[in-house]
Amino acid sequence: GENVEQHPSTLSVQEGDSAVIKCTYSDSASNYFPWYKQELGKGPQLIIDIRSNVGEKKDQRIAVTLNKTAKHFSLHITETQPEDSAVYFCAASIRGRALTFGSGTRLQVQP
Amino acid sequence: DADVTQTPRNRITKTGKRIMLECSQTKGHDRMYWYRQDPGLGLQLIYYSFDVKDINKGEISDGYSVSRQAQAKFSLSLESAIPNQTALYFCATSDSREGNQPQHFGDGTRLSIL
Numbered sequence: 001g002e003n004v005e006q007h008p009s010t011l012s013v014q015e016g017d018s019a020v021i022k023c024t025y026s027d028s029a030s031n032y033f034p035w036y037k038q039e040l041g042k043g044p045q046l047i048i049d050i051r052s053n054v055g056e057k058k059d060q061r062i063a064v065t066l067n068k069t070a071k072h073f074s075l076h077i078t079e080t081q082p083e084d085s086a087v088y089f090c091a092a093s094i095r096g097r098a099l100t101f102g103s104g105t106r107l108q109v110q111p
Numbered sequence: 112d113a114d115v116t117q118t119p120r121n122r123i124t125k126t127g128k129r130i131m132l133e134c135s136q137t138k139g140h141d142r143m144y145w146y147r148q149d150p151g152l153g154l155q156l157i158y159y160s161f162d163v164k165d166i167n168k169g170e171i172s173d174g175y176s177v178s179r180q181a182q183a184k185f186s187l188s189l190e191s192a193i194p195n196q197t198a199l200y201f202c203a204t205s206d207s208r209e210g211n212q213p214q215h216f217g218d219g220t221r222l223s224i225l
Contacts, residue, residue: 001170009151032212043115043201043216044154089153096207098144098169099214101153 002027004092006102013080014110021105023090024072030092033073034099035064038087047088048075080109114138115217117202123223130189132220134202141207143185144214145169145177148199157200160185161207192224 003026013019025033031052036044050057050064050073057064061080066073073092077084087106091099115136124130134143142161146154156169158177166177174196176188189196199221203214 004153006153034213036216041218043203043218045216046213049213093212095212098156098159099154101146101155103151103153 002030002092002094002100004090004100004102006090006105008105009103010106010108012108012110015080015082017080019075019077019080019084019107019109021075021088021090021107022072023074023092023102024070025092025100026071027092027094028068028071029094031095032093033064033066034091035062035075036089036091038089038104040086044089077107080107082109082111085109115202115204115215117200117217117220119220120218121221121223123225124192125225126193128192128224130192130222132187132200132202132222134185134187134217136183136202136204136215138204138206138215139182140204140215141182142205143179144203144205145175145185145187146201146203147171148201148219154201157187194224197222197224 006023034049037047038044061078063076087104089104090102093099118133144159145157148154155171160179178186201219202217205214
């Protein structure tokens, strides 16, 4: 089955700096890659996703890049703000199947 | 996501007890999932259901069972709870008409087994 590895497990940045979280996946058939943000006491919330026919996708301060050849994808957050502090999860799936999640990255943005 | 409601939000119980966690959704989605979250391990899939008559095991189904009572309701049971089932449990939904993505999560049930 699919295996997703996520790094780093914790990340601390200064407000205004950029943050990058990286994931690798094992199954070359995977074609859908979402990123979720989880705040304390809440369920994961989708923040951005990318499909395998696209190499990059941006939504304001958030971007995701995908390298299908290397089987890795990354989340980029620019101009970080304290409210970006949360746990972030990457995931991968083959269309129509359940998601396989990475182990999560705890991002702390220092004011 | 208020459209996916999990009850209870917190539960403390004893080893050997039968526990049921419930999930209901108003999104009209046909697919529902149960995940378990442990610190440092992300979310692991327990069971999923693609419609009322379809139930599938996930990667960690041992010790759990599920029931899809209606399209909007999906419950998770622990027949005889054990301490290593202490975790945060999430229900999620998706719509096959949207290619099964994305998944929408409830706010979780924190389960402690003493």
